Amino acid sequence: MAGILIIAHAPLATALRDCVAHIYGGLPARIGALDVLPDSDPAKVVAEANSEIERLREENGALVLTDMFGATPSNIAARLATVPNVRVLAGVNLPMLVRAVCYRACELDTLVDKALAGASKGVQTIGPATPPPATNDCGCAPTPCAEAACEAASGKFKPAGA
Structure with missing residues (x-):
């Protein structure tokens, strides 16, 4: 089962993780959150992110979800894309995260496809x-x-x- 790490502007990563705990009636295993504060030292956050990936990664790898492409959290997450069996997606939203949690027993590339589908299908006009x-x-x-x-x-x- 793939681990999931959310890296986002504070407090979004923790908030998304808490939403998953709310939806599932408790936090599923191997889901981490890393909030990036405005004054965070990027080098320290990269080290923390690497440590979290090692803690969360399972037999089929890990998925890193970040909020906004090109921003500091995304740049930190991009450093993890070179780690074997780690995939990184930008533009995290709650439907993407819930879909990722549901399908994390899949092969990593399938998990990425399912998470991306959840993100796009979760955006609807009401x-x-x-x-x-x-x-x-x-x-x-x-x-x-x-x-x-x-x-x-x-x-x-x-x-x-x-």
Whole structure:
């Protein structure tokens, strides 16, 4: 399973890692965050990033996600791209990170493709021109949780203990 290291302007890396912990009900193993402060010494942060990669890297490598291409965190992350079995992606967003966590058991190149797809598919226009999501007969969005809530509300489904 690939390790994941997020390197971003403070406090974004830690915030994204905390979001993953929130979504999964706890932080999955081998996910690190490195916040780059405005006055950080880049050489020290590069050393810390190398140390984190060694700690997080698994049998199929590690994925480094950084926020903005060309900025200091991205330049630090780029130094890790030369480490064997490490891939670096810029433009991290929460859908990219969640997709990366979901697919980190894949081969590293497949993981990169899945993370990139998550990033781009996660960017959507929401507004009056956006077609509404598909719904079930009861008007709920077609997700397991929504379907269960719909069935419980309609009386078709009795939750355990009810």
